[in-house]
Amino acid sequence: MxxxxxxxxxxxxxxxxxxxxxxxxxxxxxxxxxxxxxxxxxxxxxxxxxxxxxxxxxxxxxxxxxxxxxxxxxxxxxxxxxxxxxxxxxxxxxxxxxxxxxxxxxxxxxxxxxxxxxxxxxxxxxxxxxxxxxxxxxxxxxxxxxxxxxxxxxxxxxxxxxxxxxxxxxxxxxxxxxxxxxxxxxxxxxxxxxxxxxxxxxxxxxxxxxxxxxxxxxxxxxxxxxxxxxxxFLGAPPMNQINAVIADGAHGPVAQFGGQQIALPPLPGLQNAVGRPVIVGIRPEYAEIATGAGEGVVQCDLDLVETLGSEALLHMSLGDTPFVIRTETLGNMANLSSVAGFTAKTDLIKVFDAKTGMALSGQTRVA
The missing domain is CATH 3.40.50.300 (P-loop containing nucleotide triphosphate hydrolases)
Incomplete structure (x- = not known):
C-alpha cells in the first residue's frame, strides 16, 4: 500500500x-x-x-x-x-x-x-x-x-x-x-x-x-x-459572516444584529441561549435577492454589481459588515440595481460560537 x-x-x-x-x-x-x-x-x-x-x-x-x-x-x-x-x-x-x-x-x-x-x-x-x-x-x-x-x-x-x-x-x-x-x-x-x-x-x-x-x-x-x-477560507467568494446575538423569535431562535434579525435552524445548542454571541454564516450562493421589504428580508445597501456573464456578484453593506450575494443574471438583470436585501433558508445557514469559532450548526447533507 x-x-x-x-x-x-x-x-x-x-x-x-x-x-x-x-x-x-x-x-x-x-x-x-x-x-x-x-x-x-x-x-x-x-x-x-x-x-x-x-x-x-x-x-x-x-x-x-x-x-x-x-x-x-x-x-x-x-x-x-x-x-x-x-x-x-x-x-x-x-x-x-x-x-x-x-x-x-x-x-x-x-x-x-x-x-x-x-x-x-x-x-x-x-x-x-x-x-x-x-x-x-x-x-x-x-x-x-x-x-x-x-x-x-x-x-x-x-x-x-x-x-x-x-x-x-x-x-x-x-x-x-x-x-x-x-x-x-x-x-x-x-x-x-x-x-x-x-x-x-x-x-x-x-x-x-x-x-x-x-x-x-x-x-x-x-x-x-x-x-x-x-x-x-473555502468558497469563492467566501462565506459571509455576521456578528449577532441569539434571541427568541416567534417560531424559534433568531439572530439579532443591527436592529434586524434572521431566523436560525432549530438546533439544540441554540435553545435557552438568549444573549449568546454568535457568528451567522451564509454562503453567497444561498442568499436570495429581495427588491423590497417583507417577512424574513434582511435589509442592506447595494454598493457594487460585478457582472460575470451568466452570474453576478452583488456587494452589499449590512451596517459595517460587507455581504456578497451570488445570483444568476438570466431573468434578474432588470432587478439587480434595485436589490434592497436578501433572504436565506434556515437549513442553509451556519452558526458559529463567537468566542471559539466552532460550528454550532447541524450537518447539511452532501448529495
Whole structure:
C-alpha cells in the first residue's frame, strides 16, 4: 500500500514550533490537497514528507515504512516545485530523463521512458528545445514529466501553478487531475488557492498556524465547515459572516444584529441561549435577492454589481459588515440595481460560537 501516514508530526526551529503535532493518513492512489494561508505550515509539512526538512518529533511512514531517518533519494517520492527547477543547459528530453541517468539506468530504458512520458504530456515536439524556449505551462509539464518518469510511490506538488496566468492555471489543473487518474499514484498537493483545492482534491486538509483545522471532501468542507476559519477560507467568494446575538423569535431562535434579525435552524445548542454571541454564516450562493421589504428580508445597501456573464456578484453593506450575494443574471438583470436585501433558508445557514469559532450548526447533507 503506497499510502502516507503522519502521526503527531512536529517541526520546530529551536524554540519556535511551526507544525504542532499533526495527524494525517493519505490512502493509496488518493489525491490530497493541503491548503491554507501563507505561513500555515503546509509547505513545511510537504518538505518533511519529501525529506527536505528534518522531522522534530512524530512518525512519518510511506508505504508502511518508517522514513524519519531515510534520505530523500531513498523515499521513492517525486516532487514538483513551484519554480520548475529545470536545468537550463539541458533540453526537454534530457531534463525528463535526468533522474534515470543519475540512477545509471540503461539508455534504451531511458529513451523509452522519456518517449512514453512526453507523449502523455504532449511534449513530443519539444524534446529538443531548452527550457528558455518554452512557455510557463510547457516548463511545468516538463517538471511533471521528470517526476513521472521515475514511477515513484508518491507525487508531491509544492504550489506548482502559482507562476502561471489564470488561463494556464485552469488548463494545468485539468491536466494534473487527468494525469493522477491515469497513473493512479498517491498525490499530495500544496496550494494557497482554495479553487485549486476544491477542483483537484479527493480530500482537502485545511491548515492554519501549524495545525489541521478540518479534513474532508471538497463538498463536506463547503457545506459543513467545522469552524469560522474554514467557512471563511473555502468558497469563492467566501462565506459571509455576521456578528449577532441569539434571541427568541416567534417560531424559534433568531439572530439579532443591527436592529434586524434572521431566523436560525432549530438546533439544540441554540435553545435557552438568549444573549449568546454568535457568528451567522451564509454562503453567497444561498442568499436570495429581495427588491423590497417583507417577512424574513434582511435589509442592506447595494454598493457594487460585478457582472460575470451568466452570474453576478452583488456587494452589499449590512451596517459595517460587507455581504456578497451570488445570483444568476438570466431573468434578474432588470432587478439587480434595485436589490434592497436578501433572504436565506434556515437549513442553509451556519452558526458559529463567537468566542471559539466552532460550528454550532447541524450537518447539511452532501448529495
Amino acid at each position: 503506497s499510502g502516507v501516514q503522519l502521526k503527531s508530526i512536529v517541526k520546530a526551529y529551536g524554540a519556535l514550533q511551526v507544525v504542532h503535532g499533526i495527524d494525517l493518513e493519505v490512502a493509496e492512489k488518493e489525491f490530497v490537497v493541503l491548503v491554507g494561508p501563507s505561513g500555515c505550515g503546509k509547505s513545511t509539512t510537504l518538505r518533511m514528507i519529501a525529506g527536505l526538512e528534518e522531522i522534530s518529533d512524530g512518525e512519518l511512514k510511506i508505504d508502511g515504512r518508517l522514513v524519519n531517518q531515510v534520505a530523500p533519494k531513498d523515499r521513492d517520492v517525486a516532487m514538483v516545485f513551484q519554480n520548475y527547477a529545470l536545468y537550463p543547459h539541458l533540453n526537454v528530453a534530457q531534463n525528463i530523463g535526468f533522474g534515470l541517468r543519475i540512477r545509471k539506468e540503461p539508455m534504451t530504458k531511458i529513451d523509452a521512458a522519456v518517449k512514453e512520458v512526453s507523449t502523455i504530456l504532449g511534449l513530443t515536439e519539444y524534446l529538443d528545445r531548452r527550457p528558455a524556449d518554452l512557455s510557463g505551462g510547457q516548463r511545468q509539464r516538463v517538471a511533471m514529466g521528470r517526476a513521472i518518469v521515475r514511477r515513484p510511490k508518491v507525487f508531491l506538488f509544492d504550489e506548482p501553478l502559482s507562476n502561471l496566468d489564470a488561463k494556464l492555471r485552469t488548463q494545468m489543473r485539468a491536466e494534473i487531475k487527468r494525469l493522477h487518474n491515469r497513473l493512479g499514484v498517491t498525490s499530495i498537493y500544496v496550494t494557497h488557492d482554495q479553487v485549486e483545492a476544491m477542483t483537484l482534491a479527493d480530500r482537502i486538509v485545511v491548515m492554519n498556524n501549524g495545525r489541521i483545522e478540518q479534513i474532508g471532501t471538497p463538498m463536506e468542507l463547503f457545506l459543513n465547515p467545522a469552524n469560522a476559519f474554514v467557512a471563511g
